[in-house]
Structure formats: C-alpha cells, structure tokens
Amino acid sequence: MSESRERASDETSDTMVDRVHGGRPVLWFLVKGNRVLVAAAMLAVAYAVLVGLGQFGPGSITKLFEPDPVFALFTPIIIGIIMGVSLVLTFNQLVLSEELGPVGDQRRRMDDAMAFREDVEDAVGRNTSPPEPSVFLRGLVESTGERARSLLEALEDDPHLDDATCEDIREYADGIVADAERVAGDLEGQQFGQFEVVESALEYNYSWKIYTGRRVRNRHADALPNAVATEFDELLNVLEFFGPAREHFKTLYFRWEIINISRALAYIALPALAVAAYMILIFETGDVAGTTAGIDHGLLVVGLGFAVGVTPFAIFLSYILRIVTIAKWTLAIGPFVLRETDRGSDVEWE
Template identity: 85%
Template structure:
C-alpha cells in the first residue's frame, strides 16, 4: 500500500481536531479558546459544583451563619493569591532574564539567526526572507508545496519509471501539495502573539511528511532518475527547515504567553484580594437571608466570593493548560511521531 493512499484511520492526522480525543470541544478548551473565556468556564463549573453540593450534599447550610467557615475558606485564598502571584512574577523574571546577557552572547544569537535565514533563503531560492513569523512559516510551507508540484512535473518527464514507484511518489507529492495549500491559507494574515500562528504550524505534520518522504525516496533510490531524485531531495531539505523554525517560534510564543499570564494576574490579583478580605472582615451571611429557586442566598454569595477569589488561579491554569498541551504535542523534532498510531509493522525499519 502506498505511503499516502492508506485510509485516515491508519494515518497520523494532519489536523489537530483529528488528533485530540474529544474533538472540537476538547481542542477549544485545551488550546484554541480565549484563555479568559476558558478560565471563566472553569470558574462557572467550580461555582456550580459548590452550590449544588452545598444545597444537596450531606451537611447543614446553617454552618454558613457562623464566622469560622467563611474565615477558614477565604484566609487560604488570600495567602494563595499573594504567594501564587509572587511566584509567577518571579518565574516571569527568570524567563525574561534569558533576553539579558553579555554582548558576545547576543552577537552569537544574531549570527545564528542570520545564518539560519540565509540557509532557508538558499533552499527555497529567494533573496530575502520575511521578518514576520507567520509570513516566514507560510513561505516555507508554500516552498514545500512548490517543490512537491515540481516533483510531479519531473515524474511526468520520466516515462521510463516503474509504475509502482511513480504512483507512490505522485500520491505523496499530491498529498503534501494539498496540505501545504491548506496550511499556507491558514497562516495568511495571522499576527504573532495569537495562537492561530502556532496552531497553523502544528497543523502542518512535517514529521510524518519527512518520514514517509524518506521512506519512499530510499525505497526506490536505485531506480530514480536524476531529475526526480534532485527534486525529491530538495523537497526533503525544505521540510527539514520547517522543524527548527517551528520550534523557535513556539519558544518565543511560550515566552509571550508567560508575559500574558503575568499581566493578567497583575490585573486581577488586587480585586480578588479585596473580595476575599471583604468576605473575612465585613460579610455576614445573615445580611443576605432568603432563598432563590430554593437555594440559600448565603450559599450563592459565598460561592460567588470563592469564584472571584480563585480567579487568578483559574487564569493561570487556563494559560498553563495551553502551554503544556502544545509542549506535549511538540516534544520531538524531526521524523519522530510520539502520538499513538495505528500502523503496526508499517513503521518498522526497512
């Protein structure tokens, strides 16, 4: 069976929706959704669980009319907010400290960055590479698509090739070209700092493309005409540039997100502290006596105060959830597929 002709259940999926258990809802919660909205969803769930357990769980609502339970609930929240925000801000400084260093280190970083750009420019046949990450990645993806189309043209000019080799190479090239068009369209117009740039880079499953391309290339190496072999090698060379570029921009994006976490916590920390302090110093459950839909007002207000108090933690958790999920999906660089596959012996040594 050809490298690209097998059915979808046997192939590492190109799109993240197909890779994530739970489909679009899980993908939205893990990475795609606005982190503030995700934090709000988690807070709403926590508030609902607290109210339901307080109303229908074992125990007595009368405890709320005593000061000790409220004090015991909100005192750790105040301590947690202060310690948590301090810890995150300290971690943020450690991350940003990597941007500080002696002139020699900064110059070496600049030299390596320019060398990589020059290598990419030589590989794709362009004079100057763009400065924006999304445009840079789109150019690499488009270059792989162009090389794949050139490979198909080279196949057409070599009628003496074996039919099996021709079919497998064509299917590989056509699948890659179609996927490159899709990802390049997703990258167009995207601004770095938005998750859509990283998402589009993740959608381009370059690891499997390198593996399957090398497998086909090596399988028929002895019979490939020189023009076909040259186009094939050029395509694989450009694919190998995509991995380091994606990892570099992913690292920059992680730093960007950590800064966003710090800013969000700086905005919400003092209001959350104020609410927690109010619940300890001023609030009396008896002042909100009554029920709504059979639920005691004291439980509703205390639950709301709890939700506001843990808002910094929910925001932190929503951002970290995205960072660790993306990190898990991109642990390996190059032709290594860490996700569960359904290929059996199809990924063995040849």
C-alpha cells in the first residue's frame, strides 16, 4: 500500500486544520484564535442566550423590578470571582514551584538541557545550537528536510534498486521535504510566548513520519544498499529529536500561558467585582424603563452586568481550552498516534 494513501487520513494529515473535525472555525476557537476574542465570543453568546430566554422564555419580565432576582444573580458572581482568582493564583504558584528548587536540582536541569543540545548538534551536524526556541525547532525541521534530500540523492546514485522500492522511498522523502519547507517557513521570525511557535511545532506531524519512515525502512531492509540505509537511519534519528524538543517547549509554553491567565485575571477581577457590587447595591431596574426592539432595557442592562461579571471566568476558560486541547493532541511522544487513523488492516505488526 502506498505511504501517501496512509497519510491521506484526516487524522494523520500534515496540517492541523485537516486533523481537526470542524475545520478552521473549530481550530480557531480551540487554539488559534486570540484568547480575548474567544472569551468575548463566549460572553456574547451567554449574553444573547440570557436576553433571549428573558424575552421569549417562560416567565415574567416583571420579576426584574424586584430586588431579589438581581441580588440572587450577582451575589454568587462576587463569591465566584474572589474564590476563582484565589484558586488560579494558588495553582499558578504550584505550577511554578519547580523554578524555586535547590541549586542541585537546578544544576541537574542545566546538565540535562546542555546534554540534549549537544546530542542535537551531533545529529544535525552543527557546532552550536541557537538559544531561541523557534530557531531551534526550525533548525531541526530544516535538518529533516536536508536528510530527506540526502536520502533522495543516495537513492538516485544506486541504479540497482527495483522501481517499487524506489517509488516507496521517494514518495516518503518527497513528503518530508515539502512539509519541512512549509513548517520551517512558518517558524521563521516567530517569538516564543506567542502561540504561533507551538502551532508550527504541532503542524509538523513527526509521529506519523517516524512510523511511516520505520515501516518503509524495515519493509525494504534486505534490498537497501548501505548508503541508502545510512541516510534513512540518520533521517529517523533527527526526527526522533523533534519529539523531546517539542515537548520541552510545549511545557514552557504552558507555564507561560498560566502566568498570562494570572495576569489577565488580576487585571479584570476588580472591575468585574465593582460592576457586580453596583448591580447589587445601587442598580434598580425601574431606572432604565423602556424598550428597544421590543426588549426591556432592564433585561438588557442586567444581561450586560452578568456578562461583565463572568468575564474573568470566560478569560480563564478560553486559555484553559487552548492548554487542554494542546495537551490532548500531544499526550503521546514518539511514533504513537492516539487519534483514529484511516488505516484499515494495513497498519499492523510486520
């Protein structure tokens, strides 16, 4: 079976948009979209649902002219903001506690990081690896493309391989060259802390590349000359370094995002508390009598106060949605694909 047909599965595609059910809109909502805009979209939906139910659902709008419903709505919001922000800040300290370890732990972390860098430098044939995550990942991706080109050159230099073997290997290597150029271009100029670095790393479906590469390599092992087999092994070796590098930068990005969540909640919590307190202590529905497009002004203002009051929760939810989605997509490391694949009975032990 051709390797390109195996990769044709949506779940093993080279691009994220093809691997996500729902396409670009769902991908934007889950991970790609600006988190403030995603939170605003969720708040807009919540506001519209509340106003719609208040206007067209069963019940009477006259309840809004009594103090108890407003008090009952905004009192839990105040409690939720205070407790929620406190819990997030506590969680933030737990996540970042690793940064506060003794010097021995910090030295081991340093040694492990330097050892990994040296191993990568040996694998890609460079003397010094760059410090920036995006440049480091781009170098690894470009290295896989270079190794794939070397594999193609070794293949062309050997006239004794049969056509089926050449076609199988050429198809695999060509796919890596094209995908490496695409992802390397996306990584160029990106600054760590922005989602684009992690996004580009997720675009490079290294797990499927390792699996299909090992499969092609082992399928034709007896027929491969030494030069081709060596180039194949070096390509797979570089691909195997991409997994730990991506996981390391993903972990750092998660910590970065948790800090962003804490900062965002610190900025929003007090204004949201002030609005909720105003709705309880001062606001009276009768002061905004009238209708717009048949919708009572009291309902519109109470709905707006509700949306502002739950803004900290919406911000928190939008960030967590991205973090847990990325975590789900990257649960396994190496040639394990947890998502469903269009494999039929062909992806089996060989």
